[in-house]
Amino acid sequence: MLSVRPTRLLHAVRSRRLAALRLLRAVPAACSARSAAVPAADPARAAARAAPARAAAPSSASVRVAAALAVVALAAGAAGCGSGAGRIGRSQSGNADDQVAMPPSSPARVLGDGSTSDTGPQPHQPVPYRLVTGEVPPQFVVFSFDGAAEDARKLFSRFRAAGGRANAAMTYFLSGASLLPAGRADLYVPPGGAARPAGLGSDDVDSIAATLREMRLAWRDGSEIGTSFNARTCAQAAAGSDRWTSAEWGSEIRQAESFVTRWKSDSGLTDEDPLPFEYAKVLAGGRAPCPGGGAGLLPAAAAAGFRYDASGTGGRQMWPSTAEGIWEFPLPSVPVPGGTRQAPATDAGPLGAGLDRQQVRDALTAAFQRAYRGNRAPLFVGAHLATAGDAYLRGVEDTMKDVCARPGVRCVSFRQLADWLDAQDPRVLARLRTLAVGRAPAPGWKEFVAAAKR
Numbered sequence: 001m002l003s004v005r006p007t008r009l010l011h012a013v014r015s016r017r018l019a020a021l022r023l024l025r026a027v028p029a030a031c032s033a034r035s036a037a038v039p040a041a042d043p044a045r046a047a048a049r050a051a052p053a054r055a056a057a058p059s060s061a062s063v064r065v066a067a068a069l070a071v072v073a074l075a076a077g078a079a080g081c082g083s084g085a086g087r088i089g090r091s092q093s094g095n096a097d098d099q100v101a102m103p104p105s106s107p108a109r110v111l112g113d114g115s116t117s118d119t120g121p122q123p124h125q126p127v128p129y130r131l132v133t134g135e136v137p138p139q140f141v142v143f144s145f146d147g148a149a150e151d152a153r154k155l156f157s158r159f160r161a162a163g164g165r166a167n168a169a170m171t172y173f174l175s176g177a178s179l180l181p182a183g184r185a186d187l188y189v190p191p192g193g194a195a196r197p198a199g200l201g202s203d204d205v206d207s208i209a210a211t212l213r214e215m216r217l218a219w220r221d222g223s224e225i226g227t228s229f230n231a232r233t234c235a236q237a238a239a240g241s242d243r244w245t246s247a248e249w250g251s252e253i254r255q256a257e258s259f260v261t262r263w264k265s266d267s268g269l270t271d272e273d274p275l276p277f278e279y280a281k282v283l284a285g286g287r288a289p290c291p292g293g294g295a296g297l298l299p300a301a302a303a304a305g306f307r308y309d310a311s312g313t314g315g316r317q318m319w320p321s322t323a324e325g326i327w328e329f330p331l332p333s334v335p336v337p338g339g340t341r342q343a344p345a346t347d348a349g350p351l352g353a354g355l356d357r358q359q360v361r362d363a364l365t366a367a368f369q370r371a372y373r374g375n376r377a378p379l380f381v382g383a384h385l386a387t388a389g390d391a392y393l394r395g396v397e398d399t400m401k402d403v404c405a406r407p408g409v410r411c412v413s414f415r416q417l418a419d420w421l422d423a424q425d426p427r428v429l430a431r432l433r434t435l436a437v438g439r440a441p442a443p444g445w446k447e448f449v450a451a452a453k454r
Helices: 005-030 043-050 058-078 155-165 183-187 203-221 248-260 264-268 297-303 357-372 391-403 416-422 426-432 445-452
Strands: 087-090 101-102 110-113 116-118 139-146 171-174 223-228 311-317 327-328 331-335 341-344 379-384 409-411
Touching: 005 087, 058 110, 139 155, 139 357, 139 391, 139 416, 155 203, 155 391, 171 203, 183 264, 203 223, 203 264, 223 416, 248 264, 248 297, 297 327, 327 416, 331 379, 357 379, 357 391, 379 391, 391 409, 426 445
Parallel strands: 139 171, 139 379, 139 409, 171 223, 311 331
Antiparallel strands: 087 101, 110 116, 331 341
């Protein structure tokens, strides 16, 4: 029987992993592939978790060699992506353990009036994995944009390009009413008997077509299309009431979905290509046009099948929890430069009023560092594309470019974050929520995660 020394086996592993990496690096250029940001469990990682290495044990070393060969095989398969084979993307860190599988394209199945279609799984989606003992949680950062429409300022395309440069998936919250021409604004019935807002709908059908184009491209990039509903406020017509009931929120959600799935009929843009997704299936959450949305929102969102809500503001930088079975992702309060104040991480407040580009970046970076060096709680950054000033938007771009490139950071969409949270051991998540703002576990991450499983 042939005997191989452990050092030679380890050398073989390294050689094969280097070969795999060379193949993997060639794939994005050949396939124009860009990965999302959560590490998948590749065969080498899975083998290491299932069977901890013993340096002198030939059987364990053989497992490593087999796993490395599997990585090579995956990379070789990815090289054929132009012919419709599965593709492998790369995450920010460039590590071999961060390979992300991307599905092949499939023929479109046109739905309804042709406004939407089913083209199969969304490209560039990460594979969620469960934390194991000894792992530091990823530092998730979610950049999200309300009022995602491509108007004269061209901010939708600007941030989609910025996300591509930063290798970041993002969440775009679309108002369903933004796909209505101004002349068809009467199709929207505001909940609670409120008056229809002035200026609802678009005066330019070309801008609707441009928004649809950016939605297609954002989805194919791996980003998320959420909803910002339709209204610009949650005010009620009834005296003494400033929030909608669950039934009224249900109407708002159904109308928002309808405007996205019937834009061809509503706008007359019948020659435009359909959106490449079935909206009712991909819609996972939204952000209300008023902070928090009120008590009626979460029951309606749960009934609609939403998985998260991002309407809250002033949250603490701690690990998320659920309410009504829905993940709550409130915008956190972050330090404001030049004082002791804190403000929500969005332009609707002190961060968007009077601060210059560097100050916005400093505020967001300070919030990032507080989590990155501490409890690793996800950081949420928001912007209203219809109203945000250029200084705030440039500060957000600078922050995105900076933080998404750092080791261990995953710039993801809210839906991708919900996927990762759902994959975790509930005991580990409960223990993560005990960490105070900015505080890393005193015994270290290895002991902290291990204690949660005892």
